[in-house]
Amino acid sequence: MADNNAPAAPNPAPQPAAAAPKLDMDALLKEATNNQVWKSMFRNWPWQDNARHRARHIVDNLWLHLHPTKVRPRALETTFTWGLGGLSFLLYLLLTVTGVLLMFYYRPTVELAYQDMKDLEFAVSFGIFLRNAHRWGAHGMVTIVILHMIRVFLTGSYKKPREFNWGVGVILLTLTLFLSFTGYLLPWDQLAIWAVTVGTNMAAATPLLGNEGPFANLLGMTISNDVRFVLLGGTTVGANTLLRFYVMHCVLVPLVTGALIMLHFWRVRKDTFSAAPREPNEEKLDVWPHLVVREYIAAAICIAFIFFVSVYFNAPLEEVANPNVTPNPSKAPWYFLGLQELLVYFDPWIAGVLLPGLIIKGLCAIPYLDTNPKGVGEYNWKDRPFANAVFMFGIAMWFILIAIGVYCRGPNYFWYWPWESWLIHKPAPPATWSFPIWAGLVSLAAYGGLGMALPRVLKGDIDWKKANWGFAVFALALGAFMGFKGIETWRIIVVDILLWLTFVFGFLYPQRHLKELDFTRYSVTQSLNLMMMGVLLKMGVRLGLDVKYILELPQFNLNI
C-alpha cells in the first residue's frame, strides 16, 4: 500500500498509547448500520437470535435462499452427505474465478498459447499458482462430482420424486468431464494435442456420422464433412480446433453447466432433501446457523487443501505440441484412462461412442428401473442388495480400469507392473485372432439370448453355495482343458475369474432379484447388466486368449 504520503487519515488500528481515544466497536457498528442506506440493503435489521430471524436470514438473502429454512437432523450429519454436492458447486466457482484470471494472460493461437503458458509459469506474478489451482481444482471437481453421484445412489436419493433431478446430475457429470476435456487442449503441449487427437478421433468412429464409423458410406461421410470435422474445424487438431475448444471451455460449456446447476438446485428444493427422519415426529433444525456453518467450514477446508496443493505441486506442462510425434506412452488425464483402457479391447465406435453413450443413458434410466421403494434417504444395504451390488460393481470396474491405465501401462501401451522399470525391453505381443463369422454370431446370440432368458425362466431361488460349487467344478474343468491345450496358468486364472464374475452378477443376482420386475424394466435392466458383464468377458478373452474380435464384419467397419 502506497498511502504513506496520503493526508493523515484516522487510523482504525488500536493504539497502545493511553492518550489515544478508546475504540468502541459496538458503537461504531451501530453507527454504521443504524441508517437508511444499510437498512435498505439488509432487511429486518437489527438482527435478533430467534426462530423468526433465523428463518428470515435464509429467505431474505439472495445467496442463501437456495436453502430451505429447516432440515432434518440427518441432513446435517457429515457422514450422510459428506458435503459433496456443495463442494462440487464450490469448485465450479473456484474454477470460474481462477479461469477468468488466467484468461487475462492467455491467447488461444497456435503460435502464442504455449508461450503464454510459459509466461504464466515464469513471468506473471502468482500465474503459476493460479494455473495450479485451476488444474488441481478441476481434478478435484471431477473426483467430487463422481463421489457425489455415488453418495446419492447409496442413499437412494434418486428415487421418486427425484428421478428427474438424478438425470440432471448425470448430465452435469458429463459436462464436468467435457469441461476438463476441452480445457486439456488449451496449454497446447504434447499431452494436450494427443489426448485431444485420440478423443476427437473417437467422434470420427460415430456410426453413420463419422467417416471411420460403421455405415459411414451410407451418408457419404468423408474426412472433411463428418462430426469430427465440425468439432475440430478442420481435418487435424490445429488452429481452428484450439479456438473452438477455447470458446467451448471458457464460454459455452460453463454457461450451460451454470444453467443446469440452477435447475439442479431448484429441483433439490422442490423435491425436498431426501434425508430420512431418525425418529417419528422429529423436529427439524434451523439451516441458519447449523447447515450454513457446516457448508462454510467444508468450503474453507476444501479451498485450503487446493491452495496447499497448488503451492507445493506444479501442474505438468510437457513440450510444445508436435502434430507429428506422439509421446510414448501417451496417456489421457486419469479420469479418461478407464475409457482409454476400454479402447485397447474394443473398436473406437464401441469403446468411444456406444459404451459411454450407454453408460450415460443407463445412469439416467436407473430411477425409472428401480422400483424398490426402500432405502430412501439412508444408507441401506440390507433392503437394496441388487441395486447397490451392481452399481458398486460398475464403479469398482471403472476405477480398476483407471488404475490399470495409470499404473500398469508403459511404453507402446504395453503392460508393465508398477514395480517394473519402463527400460525393460518387452517381447512383441503375440498375434491376435478372430472368431469366424458363424462362431461370432452363435456366441453373441447365445450370450444375449441365454443371459436374457435364463434369470427370468428359472423359478425358485437357486442355492448360492451349490451354484458357486457347481461353477468351481466347471472352472476347474475349463482350466484343465485350457492347460492341456498349453495355455499359461495366469491366462486361465484371468478367464476363470472374469467368467465367475459374469456368472454371479450376470446370472445369479438377476435370477434372485429381478424376477418380480415387469417385462420392460426387466429387459432394459438385464440388457444393460449383460452389456457391462460383456465388456469384462471381452477383456477376458483378449487378455487370456488373444482374441481380437468375436464378430468381424470389416466391410461395414463393424467389429465386436
Next chain:
Amino acid sequence: MAEPIKRKDFLWLGWGAVAAFCGAATAATARFMVPNVLYEPSQKFNAGPAKEFPIGVSLLWFKKQRVWIVRTEKGIYSLWARCTHLGCTPNWFLDQNRFKCPCHGSNYTPDGDVVAGPAPKPLYRCKVEVAASGDLVIDKAALENRPGVREKAPYFVEV
C-alpha cells in the same frame, strides 16, 4: 366475407412458424460451424532423390512429414505414420521389425498390416511418384490400404 380463421388453425400456424424458425436457425448454425476454407499445410511434399533411399524403413521424413519411406528390392512405397485406431503416431522398432503405437498398443508389420492391438485396419500408403528430376514426390492426401491395390501404382513406384 371469407370465414375467419379458427383459433385451432391459428395456433397450429403460429406454433408451426415458430418451430420452422427454430429448425432453420439450428440448421443455419450447424452449417456455420462447418468451415469452407481451411488454412492447413499442403499434404504433398518433395522427399528428395528417390535413388538415395536405402533398402528398409527410412525415418528421414518421419518427424517433419509423418511418413515412413520403405524401399524394397523393386521400388518404394510410403506409409502414412498415423495409427488407424485413433490417429497417434506409431514408432519403428528395427529389432522387432514392427511399428508400435504408443496410445493403445497396436502393432504393424513393415507392410502396414496389423499384427497385435486394437487397430481395425492396415496402415495407409501415400501416393508416390518420381518426378523428372529424379525426386520422390509424396502426396498424403491420396491414401490406400487395401491389399492388392496398395502394392500398385500410384501407391508404389519402381526405383
